[in-house]
Structures are given as structure tokens and as C-alpha cells.
Amino acid sequence: MHEFPGNRRRRCPGSVSRHPQLGSLRAAPRRLGAFHQIDQGDTSMSDDQVNYYYYLNLIKDQQRVEAFGTAIGRTVKPGDVVVELGSGLGTYSFFAARAGARKVYGIEKGGIVRTAEQLARLNSLAQIVEFVEGDSTDISLPEKADVLILENFSSLFVRRRLSEIIQDALERHLKDKGRVIPEKASMFLAPFTEESLWRECLRLEDTGWELYQLDLGLLRQMMLNSPHVIRAGAGSMLASPQFFKQVEIARPSEFLFDVILTYRIEKRAILHGLLGWFDLQISDGVCLSNAPWNADSTWGQVAFPLAQPRPVEAGEKITVRLSCQRGTIRDDLWWAWQCTTQSGVSESCSLHGLPFQVAEFE
Known part of the structure; x- marks a missing residue:
């Protein structure tokens, strides 16, 4: 099988090494809540329930957690004040405390805060780690941080309100010349071929979009005009991936983009769509990629x-x-994509999942 340049997993020294200060964290006992096995993209169920399946799935990602743990161990100095945005179960806040931080503030707007507080007590870290429930843009802390930690990214890094949240945190929660974990993100895009992945995006393609004597064809259009999180293999790519945008998190800028890229197809196939991901430089020598x-x-x-x-x-x-642009309703992101081949042009736009032409999107 042809292997494109850079298709091998790239490792920075220490990217998944275990930091000696991290130790192990004891899991919360069963009494803290029920285990809800639902869509992992949904972090909350109701005002008083938490989707623990989502958080357990995150903490089981050993490669990601240990990479961030290594970066935290190298970045946090004894006596530092640390702020974590979107702290969830508090894992990275606990790592910062064990790396020598004097005080750690974990900001989380979900009900998972109460579980994190119990975990802090169970692991004898409650005197150092304090969890604050709410939106980081609405919260005022008693002191600014030496280190800011965040990890709440989408599968292509950018997400709704991300630049606003980071800008606010840099201005109000971080000291001048403070350090940020991670440091930068680089985004990549490649054309892909794999009918099973394309059908996975559509879900009901095999039914002809008719169920229960109902015509559901409109939903097909909506799915074809929406980005989807999938798991693809390197063999599905039709050309070498191209880098198209880099974000330095400590130097906030607009994360939106509108790029035009040209690819040379490597093999005869059916082009089913575009595939995007990002590489993350968490700290010097510690990298991660999806x-x-x-x-x-x-x-x-x-x-x-x-x-x-x-x-x-x-x-x-x-x-x-x-293209990724800001919407006018709830700060949603609007995505538009277009492919021009010898056989024709295909274009889509995700304005709330409804079909639009790229010209209308502009």
C-alpha cells in the first residue's frame, strides 16, 4: 500500500511518556452517579445528571492524558498558580497540583464539578485544587495564573466560542508572560475515498430514506451538508494531506478561515469527501495528533x-x-466545502444543517 510522506505516527520526545510526579488517581466510587452509556458527544443529560460515559471515555485515552500530563509536569513550577478551563473530572488540575502548583482553579460549567470535588478529596488534593462552576467568561478569580490549561477542542480544533473563551482567559485569568498548555495547533485536510465512511455519515442511505411510510429525503440533504466526526484509516486518503492553518494559542487571533487547496490524486477511485484533523504541540517536545x-x-x-x-x-x-465562518445565531460555526474535479463540482454548506450553495454562504 502506498504510504504518503508523514503518514507514520509522528512522535515528539516524551509525547506519551509517564511523568514520575503524576502517580495514579483513584476512580470515583459507584455512589457518585449512574453510568449512562449514551452518545459521548453529549456531556450532560439534565440539570442534575451527568453523562459519566463521556468523561470516562476521555480519561481512558491514555495517549492523550499522559501527553498532557508530561507537558504539565514540565511546565508547572513549584509555587505556580494554575487555571484549567473545562476541567471535567479534574485530571489535569490534579496533575498540576502534583507538579508543585500552590493553587489550582478548575473551571467547569457542568454538574461534573461535584464529582471532581469529591475526587479531589479522595486523592488528598482538595486544599490545593478548587473547582469553580460556571462559564469562564463570567467568572472572576481572586488571582491570576502562571499557567493556563485547556483541552476542549473539536476534531478539527476550532469550535463555537473557542477564540472568545481563550481571548478572555488570556486577558483576565493569566498573568503577563504566563504559559499556556497547549502551545499551538496545526490543521490538515486531505481528500478521502471510502464508501462505508460516506454511508456512515448518511446513516439511512440503505433504507432509501423512507421509513414508516414517511419520506425522509430532506434529512439526507441535511446530513450531506453537515460535518461528521468519524474514524478513518490512512489508506482512505487519495492524496498527501496539506497543512492549511496554524493557531498559536498564547497569541489569540481569529480561528476562522477560508482556504483553497490543490491536490494531485494518487490513485483511481471515487472521491467521497474531505477529511480534516489537527496536530497539537502541547509543550516543547510533547506533541499529539488525531x-x-x-x-x-x-x-x-x-x-x-x-x-x-x-x-x-x-x-x-x-x-x-x-470555509469556517461565524454564524449570527448562538455564535454557531458555519462550514462550507467545495470540490472541483474533471467530472464536475460538488459543494455543501452547514448553515444549521440545511442545504445552501457556497455562493449563498458568502
Whole structure:
């Protein structure tokens, strides 16, 4: 099988090494809540219930957790004040405390805060780690931090309100010349072929979109105009991936983009869509990626399906456009993507899951 340059998993020294100060954390006892095995993308069930399945799935990602743990152990100095945004179970806050932080503030707006507080007591860290429930942009802390930690990213890094949250944290929660974990994110895109992945995005394709004597064809259009989180293999890519944007988290800028990329197709196939992911530099020498060749990542990748899959030939040049812009309702992100091949043009836009042409999106 042809292997594109860089398809092997890239490791920075120490990217998944175990830091001696991290130790082990005891899990919360069963009495803390029920185990809800539902969609892991949904972090809450109701005002008084927590989707523990989501958080347990995150903490089981040993590669990601240990990489962040290593970076925290190298970055946090004795006596530091640390702020973690979106602290969840508090894992990284606990790592910071064990690395020598004088005080750690874990900010989390979900009900998982109460579980994190109990975990802090169980692990004898409650005197150092304090959890604050609420939105970080609404909270005022008694002191600024030497280190800011955050990890609440989408499978292509950008997500709703991310730049606003980071900008606010840098201005109000972090000292001048404070350190940020992670340091930067680099985004990549590649065309892919795999009918099973394309059908996974559609879910009901095998039914003809007719169930219970109902015509559900509109839902097909909505699914084809929406990004999807999937798990793809490196063998599904039709061309070498291309880097298209880098974000330095300590130097906030607009995370939105509108890029045009050109690819040379490697083999004859059906082009089913575009595949996106990001590489994360967590700290100097500690890196992490959710690229297709990293099967261990819980992030997966983002698939942008083509409304009309296109045949492509080896050596054919295709042009791709990918846009991510801010919406006008609830600060949602609007995605638009377009592929131009020898056989035609396919374009989609995710304005609340409804079909739009790229020209309308602009």
C-alpha cells in the first residue's frame, strides 16, 4: 500500500511518556452517579445528571492524558498558580497540583464539578485544587495564573466560542508572560475515498430514506451538508494531506478561515469527501495528533462528505475550498466545502444543517 510522506505516527520526545510526579488517581466510587452509556458527544443529560460515559471515555485515552500530563509536569513550577478551563473530572488540575502548583482553579460549567470535588478529596488534593462552576467568561478569580490549561477542542480544533473563551482567559485569568498548555495547533485536510465512511455519515442511505411510510429525503440533504466526526484509516486518503492553518494559542487571533487547496490524486477511485484533523504541540517536545494513522485518538477526524461523490483518476488535479465562518445565531460555526474535479463540482454548506450553495454562504 502506498504510504504518503508523514503518514507514520509522528512522535515528539516524551509525547506519551509517564511523568514520575503524576502517580495514579483513584476512580470515583459507584455512589457518585449512574453510568449512562449514551452518545459521548453529549456531556450532560439534565440539570442534575451527568453523562459519566463521556468523561470516562476521555480519561481512558491514555495517549492523550499522559501527553498532557508530561507537558504539565514540565511546565508547572513549584509555587505556580494554575487555571484549567473545562476541567471535567479534574485530571489535569490534579496533575498540576502534583507538579508543585500552590493553587489550582478548575473551571467547569457542568454538574461534573461535584464529582471532581469529591475526587479531589479522595486523592488528598482538595486544599490545593478548587473547582469553580460556571462559564469562564463570567467568572472572576481572586488571582491570576502562571499557567493556563485547556483541552476542549473539536476534531478539527476550532469550535463555537473557542477564540472568545481563550481571548478572555488570556486577558483576565493569566498573568503577563504566563504559559499556556497547549502551545499551538496545526490543521490538515486531505481528500478521502471510502464508501462505508460516506454511508456512515448518511446513516439511512440503505433504507432509501423512507421509513414508516414517511419520506425522509430532506434529512439526507441535511446530513450531506453537515460535518461528521468519524474514524478513518490512512489508506482512505487519495492524496498527501496539506497543512492549511496554524493557531498559536498564547497569541489569540481569529480561528476562522477560508482556504483553497490543490491536490494531485494518487490513485483511481471515487472521491467521497474531505477529511480534516489537527496536530497539537502541547509543550516543547510533547506533541499529539488525531491524524488517521493515529488509531488511538478519541477525537477521531472530521469528514466533509460530498453530496455527489466524484470519480477521479491517478494524476488528476483537484481543487478544494473549505470555509469556517461565524454564524449570527448562538455564535454557531458555519462550514462550507467545495470540490472541483474533471467530472464536475460538488459543494455543501452547514448553515444549521440545511442545504445552501457556497455562493449563498458568502
